[in-house]
Amino acid sequence: MPRPGQSRSSSDERLPDRIAIGVLTKAFPPELVDEVLAVTGRGEQRKRLLPARVVVYFVLAMCLFSREGYEEVTRLLTQGLAWARRWRGQWQVPTTGALSQARARLGPEPLKALFARVAAPVATASTVGAWYRGWRLVAVDGTTFDLPDTPSNVDHFGRPGNSRGEGQSAYPQARVAVLAECGTHAIFAATAGPLATHETALVRELFGELASGMLLVADRAFLGFDLWRAAAGTGADLLWRVRANAVLPVVEQFDDGSYLSEIVAARDQYRRADPITVRVVEYTLGTDETVYRLATTILDPQSAPAAELAALYAQRWEIETALDEVKTHQGGSNFVLRSQHPGGVEQEIYGFLLTHHALRSLMHDTAHAAEIDPDRLSFLRTLRIARRQVTDQAGFSPDTSETITTSGP
Structure with missing residues (x-):
């Protein structure tokens, strides 16, 4: 721990202090996620390879990248940290089994509570x-x-x-x-x-x-x-x-x-x-x-x-149309949830709904700034932008002043 008045080096920081989900971090800031975890009794009792906040962000990223495997989703969340020198600590990408166990520990309650708040x-x-x-x-x-x-x-x-x-x-x-x-x-x-x-x-x-x-x-x-x-x-x-x-x-x-x-x-x-x-x-x-x-x-x-x-x-x-956006655009063709157990199913459903709400909120803000109907914006294009910015801006909350143009076919 740094002494009073001394700044903490990036090598001393824990991964949960850096991991994020690109532009969607505006909708789900770390402070809110931590508050929800505390309210639902999922706060950390000890340090883990996969702390609860990271698992929440992992579930949301899993629903954003619905066609990617567990380990690949984790890489997408963290790959931008090293090249941008935002994370110098040691962290090994967890196995699929470890990620499944972490999801089971988290349960559906934090995602449901986060949805109720947001x-x-x-x-x-x-x-x-x-x-x-x-x-x-x-x-x-x-x-x-x-x-x-x-x-x-x-x-x-x-x-x-x-x-x-x-x-x-x-x-x-x-x-x-x-x-x-x-x-x-x-x-x-x-x-x-x-x-x-x-x-x-x-x-x-x-x-x-x-x-x-x-x-x-x-x-x-x-x-x-x-x-x-x-x-x-x-x-x-x-x-x-x-x-x-x-x-x-x-x-x-x-x-x-x-x-x-x-x-x-x-x-x-x-x-x-x-x-x-x-x-x-x-x-x-x-x-x-x-x-x-x-x-x-x-x-x-x-x-x-x-x-x-x-x-x-x-x-x-x-x-x-909104339900089609969740199931067809976010989920993809022949969409089947990936969760093997009922608690994971409920957790995943709320993860998809949370991600959709964040994207639709972003589209509304963009349309409102341009004084146009939100129907004129492309959900699919917004989804692609959000996916790109998970890797491009990993570890940073988005600039809330940025306007993302999503209009078009």
């Missing part, structure tokens, strides 16, 4: 394309992640049947539900569970992140009396598609073509006790004879005309 809607009041008449547009949806075919993953998560109804699929799957900001694709709430867990059960766990001033868009799989009441109880407004067989009596017709109606619990379908008043918008698209129906908590047509709500429903596809 993930939030990122649009400001002036963000282009993120708002409708003062409402922040958000959407809810679910997806599945393919997992390695190990006994523990199968036992915990389950395996779907195949598409022909014969036997079972090749991979077990985890079910994930998310909330995302439509205008920025920032996923700000998520939960995961076994495949047998119904999507609506997972979605209910996310409602604590809804708030007044949000307009939540959802497809027809979610409309149910209890779920609607729970979501509306958060203060957020709702715009959900209605199943074709739902009974929606006309209570009052409005000039814009919408009408007031009521939804009731399935058990009260005939008595229609304890109804919830909703406003219904019906429309068709082009020559398609299908009648689309939307239910909303916005009962006043002057506040949100029917034609605008019908057009607005298309924003629900933005959450599909």
